[in-house]
Amino acid sequence: MTQRQIGAIAVFSGYLLLAITVYRWQLFTHFVSTVLLFKALVPIAFVLFCWSVTRLLKWPFWTALLMPLLLETASYFYIRHTIAVNRNASRHEVGVLQKWINYRDVIQFNRHFASYSPDLGYVLRPNSEGVHSSLEYTNAFKINSFGVRDDEASLAHPKLVFLGDSFTMGWGVDQTQTYADLTGSKLGVKTLNAGISSYGTYREMLLFSKMKRDSVQLVVLQYCDNDLEENEARNEPRNQPQVLTAKSFANTATFNRINETYYPMRYTYFFVREKDMLKRIWTSPGQVFGEIGGAISSWMNGRQLAVVTPPDIKTPDETKRHAEYFFKSLAKIRKFYKGNIVVMHLDGRYTRPEMIRAFEEEAKRTGDAHLFFLHTDEVLQAQDYYPIDGHINASGHARVADALVRMIGGKQLLMR
Incomplete structure (x- = not known):
């Protein structure tokens, strides 16, 4: 088996583990032990996926650790930007972040x-x-x-x-x-x-x-x-x-433990899951990169997203x-x-x-x-x-x- 084949298998393995945390997260909500496992698997999945990509591209090992760190840092500061530009606005346009209510501690x-x-x-x-x-x-x-x-x-x-x-x-x-x-x-x-x-x-x-x-x-x-x-x-x-x-009640309280505290890669995980990126990167890559570009543009220019959410009348x-x-x-x-x-x-x-x-x-x-x-x-x-x-x-x-x-x-x- 060639190094490229090994790298491809590693990419698939990292992608699969990440997909499990994104599309089968309900499996981890029933017990305290599985909640803790989920919080560990999310950063492991991102690191494994990034490591497999860097291995395939023959990049240095340290880039496999740097990539998740950069992704999470960018996600965090984009969230802070969204809060800042909307705080004093006459209307709020937060895009996909309106779904954060499903990720907050209840x-x-x-x-x-x-x-x-x-x-x-x-x-x-x-x-x-x-x-x-x-x-x-x-x-x-x-x-x-x-x-x-x-x-x-x-x-x-x-x-x-x-x-x-x-x-x-x-x-x-x-x-x-x-x-x-x-x-x-x-x-x-x-x-x-x-x-x-x-x-x-x-x-x-x-x-x-x-x-x-x-x-x-x-x-x-x-x-x-x-x-x-x-x-x-x-x-x-x-x-x-x-x-x-x-x-x-006990089951819901156990599930809520996922959202009680921060875990590594939590913000990046939110965007990947709520934007359905693991699927859409294959089915509509142009749209995905367009949305990412629009978000980066609004961030760099210090303005709201160029969308209008209709009121619920x-x-x-x-x-x-x-x-x-x-x-x-x-x-x-x-x-x-x-x-x-x-x-x-x-x-x-x-x-x-x-x-x-x-x-x-x-x-x-x-x-x-x-x-x-x-x-x-x-x-x-x-x-x-x-x-x-x-x-x-x-x-x-x-x-x-x-x-x-x-x-x-x-x-x-x-x-x-």
């Missing part, structure tokens, strides 16, 4: 923060604390004994309770930067931030039902588009309750469906809480007005005089969202808090 399944709950699926682990981070933020988290992100004192006779998902919880900001904390500070009242990541309105109702509510004068209820799946499943008699089992039928199941969940809250509720809508990367308008129309039909609606689309701008992650940043929380303070004060929704 706090409700993080082994340091997550705790299984039979009826809620999960809560934040009582009395836990730690750091949650991703490409655009690093924040300390401290969970009280009730399993929500607030201090222990907030559990005693709060006047204002915030219910919602990761937006309310404060994904991507410090605890003192959340609109829940800021609103309470500006109004001078005790608040309880009961937002938990990925909760829909139905589970927010269940969580609220477990609280002491004798002191509560006002609830701020935040809605997100992804609440619909839970609200529909829990409110439709024909559907089985959408509850995580202990086993499915909900149709009237879609917003009507959201409103239907939101109000079915809200009706269950009304069985044990009759006071004032401020409803607001927040969604990833931008928030449009169609949803909250549909809720307002449904409220007119129900005749609930204690419902009030905050139009966050009128106060938030693109700069108030993290370009890649999609959650609102510290400035977004501050804007929402200011709007809440104006509404609560103007309509006198709280008694001092």
